[in-house]
Amino acid sequence: MKVCIYGVGAIGGWMAAHLAKAGCAVSAVARGATLQALQTQGLTLYQGGQVIQVPMKASADPGELGVQDVVIVAVKAPALSEVAAQLAPLLGPHTVVFTAMNGVPWWFLQGFGGAVAGTRLQTIDPTGSIAQGIPADHLLGGVVHASCAVDAPGVIRHHFGNGLIVGEPSGQSTARVQGWVDLLVRAGFQASVSAQIQKDIWYKLWGNMTVNPISGMTGATTDKILNDDLVRGFISTVMLEAKAIGERLGIPIDQQPEDRHAITRKLGAFKTSMLQDVEAGKSIELDALVSAVRELGQLTQVSTPFTDALLGLSRLHAIGLGLYPAQSLHEH
Numbered sequence: 001m002k003v004c005i006y007g008v009g010a011i012g013g014w015m016a017a018h019l020a021k022a023g024c025a026v027s028a029v030a031r032g033a034t035l036q037a038l039q040t041q042g043l044t045l046y047q048g049g050q051v052i053q054v055p056m057k058a059s060a061d062p063g064e065l066g067v068q069d070v071v072i073v074a075v076k077a078p079a080l081s082e083v084a085a086q087l088a089p090l091l092g093p094h095t096v097v098f099t100a101m102n103g104v105p106w107w108f109l110q111g112f113g114g115a116v117a118g119t120r121l122q123t124i125d126p127t128g129s130i131a132q133g134i135p136a137d138h139l140l141g142g143v144v145h146a147s148c149a150v151d152a153p154g155v156i157r158h159h160f161g162n163g164l165i166v167g168e169p170s171g172q173s174t175a176r177v178q179g180w181v182d183l184l185v186r187a188g189f190q191a192s193v194s195a196q197i198q199k200d201i202w203y204k205l206w207g208n209m210t211v212n213p214i215s216g217m218t219g220a221t222t223d224k225i226l227n228d229d230l231v232r233g234f235i236s237t238v239m240l241e242a243k244a245i246g247e248r249l250g251i252p253i254d255q256q257p258e259d260r261h262a263i264t265r266k267l268g269a270f271k272t273s274m275l276q277d278v279e280a281g282k283s284i285e286l287d288a289l290v291s292a293v294r295e296l297g298q299l300t301q302v303s304t305p306f307t308d309a310l311l312g313l314s315r316l317h318a319i320g321l322g323l324y325p326a327q328s329l330h331e332h
Contacts, residue, residue: 001183004068004090006083008034010148011100012074013156017045020054022187027057027065035060037154047158067092074100077288084133096176097138102273103205103288106130107139111170112198113249116299123291140177141167141197143204149276160267162190167197199251206242206253207260209289210235212274213314216284223269226261237306242293248300283323286314
């Protein structure tokens with residue numbers, strides 16, 4: 001099984017190490033320090049007291065890697081349009097493209113969403129170039145329930161969680177979705193097939209669309225965020241707006257915000273992926289986590305004043321740090 005990882009960061013590296021250990025022919029599209037590290041010392045994963053080291057074929061040019069059975073897209077959302085423009089050499093007629101990303105994906109409303117089904121999300125794919133570069137019939141959606149961090153280029157540390165949820169955007173049960181899940185299970189992941197991957201994406205987003213940007217702005221770990229009554233109250237109100245949007249789209253959440261806070265609290269004091277990005281000076285995926293929710297609110301006619309406030313504040317903060325494009329202020 002030829003598997004190419006596009007984006008060997010925390011999650012991409014974690015998946016790559018396990019798949020390589022399970023016998024897949026794993027390669028990577030990378031650049032800069034990560035490319036150099038992969039080419040000279042391979043990939044290293046620290047997980048549960050174990051060290052997994054695997055050699056890895058890596059190139060900045062997808063054309064050098066050729067057609068794959070599976071391409072895992074594990075980049076942060078701001079890098080997606082560039083990836084979509086370069087993906088073609090990796091795709092054969094039966095190649096699966098598995099998106100292991102946070103937030104609302106560009107294909108979220110394809111064949112789903114009731115009255116708004118088929119709408120292109122302007123906040124995620126404004127020109128349609130992502131959908132054009134990654135044809136819909138190749139896609140399998142994914143939700144990652146794991147926390148990992150990059151210690152150094154090509155060196156990944158796993159903190160907790162081992163879950164991967166996989167689904168066809170159409171919700172159909174297909175041979176390819178079952179085959180990919182079987183392979184992930186053999187590689188040591190807790191992988192399962194979703195009957196409605198959009199619902200799983202929305203539920204994960206419900207937990208991190210608030211905590212991520214607030215941690216990025218404040219520098220606080222999740223325990224401190226949830227221990228502040230005023231901040232937790234604000235988060236709960238944003239979550240109720242997202243819950244109302246989900247109901248209109250046909251992906252209701254049968255919990256209250258406090259139920260979800262209890263789950264997050266069990267994870268202890270951890271730095272969200274967005275806080276890790278802010279500290280590393282990397283651009284943040286605010287659009288996939290917050291701007292898209294605001295847009296879905298407009299499409300479903302759900303008022304989102306608290307989501308708007310969260311977006312405005314976190315956007316200003318990120319623009320000030322040079323981690324978010326300033327022109328977005330005028331576009332959204």
